Amino acid sequence: MGLNRVRAVFLDLDNTLIDTAEVIKLLKSKYQYKEGEAHVISEKVQVKFSQECYRESKMSITDLRISHWEEAFQETRAETASQELAKECYFLWKSTRLQHMTLSEDVKNMLTELRKEVPLLLLTNGDTQTQREKIEACACQPYFDAIVVGGEQEEEKPAPSIFYYCCDLLGVQPGDCVMVGDTLETDIQGGLNAGLKATVWINKNRIVPQKQSPVPHYVVSSVLELRAILQNIDYIPSVSA
Structure with missing residues (x-):
């Protein structure tokens, strides 16, 4: 038809x-996040990526995207996120995204x-x-x-x-x-x-x-x-x- x-x-x-949510595996295996939480964090980050004002930001694209991960963790668990965890997730995402695309x-x-x-x-x-x-x-x-x-x-x-x-x-x-x-x-x-x-x-x-x-x-x-x-x-x- x-x-x-x-x-x-x-x-x-x-x-x-x-699918760019490869980092979910890291959150579950290394940091013991529940699958639902890991998916919510990944979804929040993807929304932030899609809405980011990178052309207006005074940050580098790297710092801006690490901040997206920090915010997503904080919004999901209502607690201050570790910047090191945010960095690890970002760089894992960055290093694997092209391989998995x-x-x-x-x-x-x-x-x-x-x-x-x-x-x-x-x-x-x-x-x-x-x-x-x-x-x-x-x-x-x-x-x-x-x-x-x-x-x-x-x-x-x-x-x-x-x-x-x-x-x-x-x-x-x-x-x-x-x-x-x-x-x-x-x-x-x-x-x-x-x-x-x-x-x-x-x-x-x-x-x-x-x-x-x-x-x-x-x-x-x-x-x-x-x-x-x-x-x-x-x-x-x-x-x-």
Whole structure:
């Protein structure tokens, strides 16, 4: 069945197509964190990464990201975090992230088949060099019609402007597009801000959102469920002028 209900799909990179939560193993094995706590900390750090104002910060990118880990520990356990633990987690994450950034065969096959029917665009926040390194490491360029890195634009997700830029690249209207990502505050809120047809939240760890969090149109536990979601999005014809 053709996907005539949407004209473009925007996908996030980190924790949507690839998994960057390798540090969870360290927290469980060396520091005896419970699995639930380790996942919460990792999720908090990923949100902080996606929202970081690295262009405005007076810190180096290294110090800024160590501070993200410190804050995530403190927010989770309501106690002062060890800077040494935060440093260890950050440098482990940094040293292993490129090694573990590969698209699974299932994801590759899904993107290949999906792209036959609808244009795909990779939309990721973050520092230009950092994100381009990840894109190159996971070799995802062949699976997308366009790639947009927030650090190369005036504004990042959740600002509507970056979504409009993506629409212009593909020659589509916001109301014909779907945003897919794992972060409510950037991916989902951004899609809602820009008036996209639908937003799909990848909730791998079945996190219960806070009451004030943006509400996605669809929630799935794996990006591999995306095709089924797209097939069921109600088609609303565009009104011709």
